[in-house]
Amino acid sequence: MGENAAHTVQIRYFAWLREKVGRESEDVELPAGVETVADLVGWLQQRGPQYVEAFARPQVVRAALDKVHVKPTAALGAAREIAFFPPVTGG
Amino acid sequence: MSVRVQREDFDVSAETAKLIADDADIGAIVTFTGRVRGKDDGRQIAALTLEHYPGMTEVEMAAIEAEARSRWPLQASLVVHRVGELKAGDNIVLVIAASVHRQAAFEAAGFLMDYLKTRAPFWKKETTASGDSAWVESRDADEDAAKRWR
Numbered sequence: 595m596g597e598n599a600a601h602t603v604q605i606r607y608f609a610w611l612r613e614k615v616g617r618e619s620e621d622v623e624l625p626a627g628v629e630t631v632a633d634l635v636g637w638l639q640q641r642g643p644q645y646v647e648a649f650a651r652p653q654v655v656r657a658a659l660d661k662v663h664v665k666p667t668a669a670l671g672a673a674r675e676i677a678f679f680p681p682v683t684g685g
Numbered sequence: 686m687s688v689r690v691q692r693e694d695f696d697v698s699a700e701t702a703k704l705i706a707d708d709a710d711i712g713a714i715v716t717f718t719g720r721v722r723g724k725d726d727g728r729q730i731a732a733l734t735l736e737h738y739p740g741m742t743e744v745e746m747a748a749i750e751a752e753a754r755s756r757w758p759l760q761a762s763l764v765v766h767r768v769g770e771l772k773a774g775d776n777i778v779l780v781i782a783a784s785v786h787r788q789a790a791f792e793a794a795g796f797l798m799d800y801l802k803t804r805a806p807f808w809k810k811e812t813t814a815s816g817d818s819a820w821v822e823s824r825d826a827d828e829d830a831a832k833r834w835r
Binding site: 662 | 719735736737738740741744745766777778798801802803804805806807808809810820821822823827
């Protein structure tokens with residue numbers, strides 16, 4: 595994939611993040627400059643009040659790239675699926 | 686040696702019997718069953734809704750089980766986690782660890798539960814008897830419990 599090739603990803607939301615954002619998933623084209631999970635959160639927050647609300651407390655938002663837990667500093671790389679969710683509460 | 690996510694209930698005796706059927710070397714079996722509490726922090730709980738991340742859940746559960754098997758000499762193991770609508774008193778999760786001696790079985794079962802609670806992507810929403818519903822918050826105590834295995 596070239597440097598300028600569009601990178602489309604699917605973003606998925608779970609639990610109260612899904613409820614606050616108002617959707618389970620969406621496909622977005624990553625703009626230039628969005629390189630990490632934290633960058634993506636910052637970009638999403640500019641898309642509307644529901645995103646601002648959903649990501650208002652970043653310390654209780656977890657992320658996964660292609661179904662693997664990652665930290666906010668993780669590079670998005672060539673990930674195709676990015677998920678946001680609260681700390682897990684199973685068991 | 687397997688993990689499952691399912692909506693339906695499980696039968697602890699049947700699962701145990703099936704798991705150990707062909708292994709006469711198993712001398713110790715620890716089973717843990719987690720249930721929906723009728724009361725939580727003083728609230729009457731009528732129901733729990735379990736949501737998960739299909740695809741990631743199974744991968745995480747399998748990784749947790751593989752980690753347990755690398756740490757303890759287990760002859761057999763099983764993790765079953767339910768999703769969907771559950772009522773107070775319903776089963777949620779089953780962990781079985783079987784080994785030659787009891788120590789490995791006890792420790793592995795504890796490890797499996799602690800890691801499940803802090804890594805596997807499940808989320809609980811509780812509905813109280815009065816009809817209010819809220820997402821259950823993660824507890825520091827669960828995180829602390831998982832840390833003791835590091």
